[in-house]
Structure formats: structure tokens, C-alpha cells
Amino acid sequence: MQGDYVKNYRSRTEKSRRLYSRAAKVFPGGISHNIRYFEPYPFFVNAAKGKQLHDVDNNKYVDYWMGHWALILGHSPKPVADALAEQVRNGTLYGTVNDTSVELAETIQKLMPRAEMMRFSTTGSEATMYAVRLARAKTGRRVIAKAIGGWHGFNTTLMQTVNYPFESEEGPGLVQDEGQYVESIPFNNLDASLKVLETIKDDLACVIIEPVLGGAGCIPPADGYLQGLQEFAKKNGSLFILDEIVTGFRLSLHGAASIYKLEPDLFTLGKIAGGGMPIGIVCGDKDVMSLADPVSIKEKEARCAIGGGTFSANPVTMAAGLATLNFLKKNKQVYSKIDRLGSMARKGIAKIFAEEDIPCQVTGLNSIFLTHFGVDAVKDASDVANSNKKILTKYHLALMADHGIFFLPTKMGAFSYAHDESDVKKLLAATEKIAQSGILK
Ligand SMILES: Cc1ncc(COP(=O)(O)O)c(C=O)c1O
Known part of the structure; x- marks a missing residue:
């Protein structure tokens, strides 16, 4: 990697560099979530408030990563911080049922009536694992269809065709046989997807899909794609599962299902809901x-085994989730604001790079966005894999090092209610400087 921005980054992050060398001795790769590593080393955060991250070397960054896109109201928003403080005084883990969990579930149900029943877990990875297990239990079939590049967390079942090259194994530790009951379909190509589904239809338990590919590159669905998959699944007696862990409460208060008029049999939520x-x-x-009802289904063989988790439905998460959803319900302007900022950013970034003759596509919708260099169109994960990630990494790192703006390199950005128009202006001004500097050519 070359350029003054790397030098600049190193000289501003001396304490982070030392911390990273300690971290690398205790964590493989120095991190606990693979995507949090970036070159030359990540900065270490010791505080965050509103739209800002603060690192151990006293640098401040306007944050567009926003806790894996979970923090729709920004870092430590007052209503959530107050609810948390009160809850922590009243206990952090009861290890038994609590009233706030019922309130949170009822709130979700009112906003998303298709959530006739639900189970809380501690991670999205568990929720998607449970969803496909329920689908197998319901249908008595084995095969799960997912999108190429689709990300549903680190559970073993769905850890297939996630990383490029998609057709190769995801690596040692996963038994090859585990993959034989997962089929992958090309996102946004309905004809090709249906052809794949047709070949496995007798054993197809479910189709699980993100309405907008998130981790794979912020790709909205083509018209009719999701509806076509849903129609096939329902006609075939398979379950249609929408993974709304990113999109639920982000694209709208009622999720992507309401935007695209979908009726999933099951769906998963996470992130913002907590x-x-x-x-x-x-x-x-x-x-x-x-x-999965352990009360009315007494026989073990008849019951679908989901629903563990020492920390599931813990009162701290329940209180924070409820405070967030109550705020979103009462303040509908959150969505108009963050969506407007998203649209300004997408248009502004595309215009700047076009003016500088740097070919790129800016994808996304509402409050989420990502720039892809060197491609004409981005409709699936393969287009993203074929885009120029080196340029994207440089762009994101230059924003970080020289302009105090943080995107997790190569990952999509998200606005929160704590951002405002001045942030978009700063982002665009920084983008213009970087585009004009020649480092991206
Ligand atoms: C669409 C989607 N599903 C599932 C997950 C997994 O959630 P978690 O990281 O909470 O396990 C993620 C995480 O980013 C996600 O984006």
C-alpha cells in the first residue's frame, strides 16, 4: 500500500499500532470478528457518542459503519442510554423470564404483524440457524437455498458460498457433507434461480434470502426477483424466509417485507432491534x-430443537431494544432524515467520480450505500467480487486517515439519526479531494 494517507494514518495511530501488536498475540489476526481487520492495522476505539468514534490516540471519526449498521440512532442515544442505566441498576441477567421481553415482542408484532410468534436469541447467526432448522422441521425436507454471496452469519449450516470464489469450499473445519444440503442461487437472476430451485424442489425446505444483499455489497433486489422466489417457494410447499437482520427497522419501521410487499413464512431480525x-x-x-413449543410438545422427537442461549432475552438487550423501537415509533422523521442523507450521499459521490472520470457505481437505497469501482453494473455478489476492491480500500482508508471519516474498508456505509447534512457535505468534500488527488487512478 502506498500514499501519504498510510503514513498519515500510522503517525496518527501510534497507540493503536502498539495495541494491535498485543492483540495479535491474543486473538488470531488480532480481532474477534474477521471483517474488523484492515491494513495496516485497525484503530482501537475507547469511546463513541452520537455520530462519532474516538480512538486511543485521541482521533475522532465520523462513523459510517455504525456498529455493523445496528446503531440507527447513533452511539449511546439518550433514550437508550437512560433505559440501559436504569436496567443495569435493576440487574443484567435474570436467567429467567422478564416483562420487558414480552413488551418488546408485542411492539415488534404490532410493527410487523407477520411476526405471529418469535424467539429471541443473542446473535443473528443463531436466529438464521433456527429459521432454517424450523423450515426443515416443518417440511420434512433437507435442502436450503440461499443466494450466492448471501450472508446469514457464522452458523455452520449457512456458511456456504459466502466468499469469492463462491463455488469453492469456505475452508477447513467445515465438513464437505454439510454443504450438500445447501444450494446457491444467483441473486437478481430469477430465471437462473428458478432453474436451480426446480432441480431440488422435492427436497427443498426453504429459500432464505436477504432482501438487499448487505455484507456482499449493498445490492437492492431487481423488480420481481424476491416476489418470484416467494411464489416458487409457496407453490412448492417450501418456506420463504426473509433475513431482515440488516433491513428490519432500517429500510422502514415495518421492514423490507412491507416495501417489497412480501409475505415471508419466517423472517429474522437483529441489529437495530437490540x-x-x-x-x-x-x-x-x-x-x-x-x-418449537416445549410446553405443548412433550415428545422430544416431535419438537424442533431451537431456543437456548444463556443470554437470550436478557433484560439489558430487551430494555435497549424497546427504547429504540419506541423512539422510532414516535419519531417517524428518523426515516425521512436518514433516507434523505443517503440519497444525497449516493448522488453526490456518483457525480464527483463521474466528473473525475473514475468509473464506479454507487449502490444502495434509503440510508445505506456503497461505492464499487471499475464496474458498469452491480446486480449480484459476483459483480462486487469483480469490482476493484483495491481502489475502494484506498478511498476508505484515505477518508479515515486524512479526513476523520470512518467506513469499515470495503463495507457499506449507513446513516444514523445523529448524522446531518453537514456530514454529507464533509463526506463529499473529502471525496472530491481524494478523487482529484489521483490516488484512485
Ligand atoms: C443479513 C445478516 N444475517 C445475519 C447476520 C448475523 O448476525 P450476527 O452478526 O448478529 O450473528 C448478519 C450480520 O451482519 C447479517 O448481515
Whole structure:
């Protein structure tokens, strides 16, 4: 990697560099979530408030990563911080049922009536694992269809065709046989997807799909794509599962299902629903969810085994999630604001790079966005894999080092309610400087 921005980054992050060398001795790769590493080393954060991250070397960054896109109200927003402070005084883990969990579930159900029943877990990875297990239990079939590049967390079942090259194994530790019951379909190509589904239809338990590919590159669905998959699944007696862990409460208060008029049998939520605390939720059709009922289904063989987790439905997460959803319900302007900022950013970035003759596509919708260099169109994960990630990394690192603006390199950005128009202006001014500097050519 070359350029003054790397030098600048190193000289501003001396303490982070030392911390990283300590971290690399205790964590493989120095991190606990693979995507948090970037070159030359990540800066270490010791505080965050509103739209800002603060690092151990006293640098401040306007944050567009926003806790894996979970923090729709920004870092430590007052209503959530107050609810957390009160809850922590009243206990952090009861290890038994609590009233706030019922309130949070009822709130979700009112906003998303298809959540006839739900189960809370601690991570999204568990929620998607539960969802596909329920689908297998309901249908008595084995095969799960997912999108190429689709990311549903680190559970073993869905850890297939996530990383490029998609057709190769995801690496040692996963038994090859585990992959034989997962089929992958090309996102946004309905004909090709249906052809794949047709070949496995007798054993197809479910289709699980993100309405907008998130981790794979911020790609909205083509018209009719999701509806076509849903139609096939329903006709075929398979479950249609929408993974709304990113999109739920981000694209709208009622999720992507309401935007695209979908009726998933099951769907998963996470991130925003936990108000900055760990959460995953599997929800949907009562008949399907009831297969996991340990009270009325006494025989072990008849019951779908989901629903563990020492920390599931813990009162701290419940309080933070409820405070967040209550705020969103009362303040509908959150969405008009963050969506407007998203649209300004997408248009502004595309215009700047076009003026500088740097070919790129800016994808996204509402409050999420990502720039892809050197491609004409971005409709699936392969287009993203074929884009120029080196240029994107340089762009993001230059924003970080020289302009105090943080995107997790190569990952999509998200606005929060704590951002405002001045942030977009700063982002665009910085983008213009970087584009004009020649480092991206
Ligand atoms: C669409 C989607 N599903 C599932 C997950 C997994 O959630 P978690 O990281 O909470 O396990 C993620 C995480 O980014 C996600 O983006």
C-alpha cells in the first residue's frame, strides 16, 4: 500500500499500532470478528457518542459503519442510554423470564404483524440457524437455498458460498457433507434461480434470502426477483424466509417485507432491534414457530430443537431494544432524515467520480450505500467480487486517515439519526479531494 494517507494514518495511530501488536498475540489476526481487520492495522476505539468514534490516540471519526449498521440512532442515544442505566441498576441477567421481553415482542408484532410468534436469541447467526432448522422441521425436507454471496452469519449450516470464489469450499473445519444440503442461487437472476430451485424442489425446505444483499455489497433486489422466489417457494410447499437482520427497522419501521410487499413464512431480525445490545430474532408463522413449543410438545422427537442461549432475552438487550423501537415509533422523521442523507450521499459521490472520470457505481437505497469501482453494473455478489476492491480500500482508508471519516474498508456505509447534512457535505468534500488527488487512478 502506498500514499501519504498510510503514513498519515500510522503517525496518527501510534497507540493503536502498539495495541494491535498485543492483540495479535491474543486473538488470531488480532480481532474477534474477521471483517474488523484492515491494513495496516485497525484503530482501537475507547469511546463513541452520537455520530462519532474516538480512538486511543485521541482521533475522532465520523462513523459510517455504525456498529455493523445496528446503531440507527447513533452511539449511546439518550433514550437508550437512560433505559440501559436504569436496567443495569435493576440487574443484567435474570436467567429467567422478564416483562420487558414480552413488551418488546408485542411492539415488534404490532410493527410487523407477520411476526405471529418469535424467539429471541443473542446473535443473528443463531436466529438464521433456527429459521432454517424450523423450515426443515416443518417440511420434512433437507435442502436450503440461499443466494450466492448471501450472508446469514457464522452458523455452520449457512456458511456456504459466502466468499469469492463462491463455488469453492469456505475452508477447513467445515465438513464437505454439510454443504450438500445447501444450494446457491444467483441473486437478481430469477430465471437462473428458478432453474436451480426446480432441480431440488422435492427436497427443498426453504429459500432464505436477504432482501438487499448487505455484507456482499449493498445490492437492492431487481423488480420481481424476491416476489418470484416467494411464489416458487409457496407453490412448492417450501418456506420463504426473509433475513431482515440488516433491513428490519432500517429500510422502514415495518421492514423490507412491507416495501417489497412480501409475505415471508419466517423472517429474522437483529441489529437495530437490540438497540446496540446483542440480539437475534426468528419470527413468523404461528404454526411453524409452534413446532418449537416445549410446553405443548412433550415428545422430544416431535419438537424442533431451537431456543437456548444463556443470554437470550436478557433484560439489558430487551430494555435497549424497546427504547429504540419506541423512539422510532414516535419519531417517524428518523426515516425521512436518514433516507434523505443517503440519497444525497449516493448522488453526490456518483457525480464527483463521474466528473473525475473514475468509473464506479454507487449502490444502495434509503440510508445505506456503497461505492464499487471499475464496474458498469452491480446486480449480484459476483459483480462486487469483480469490482476493484483495491481502489475502494484506498478511498476508505484515505477518508479515515486524512479526513476523520470512518467506513469499515470495503463495507457499506449507513446513516444514523445523529448524522446531518453537514456530514454529507464533509463526506463529499473529502471525496472530491481524494478523487482529484489521483490516488484512485
Ligand atoms: C443479513 C445478516 N444475517 C445475519 C447476520 C448475523 O448476525 P450476527 O452478526 O448478529 O450473528 C448478519 C450480520 O451482519 C447479517 O448481515
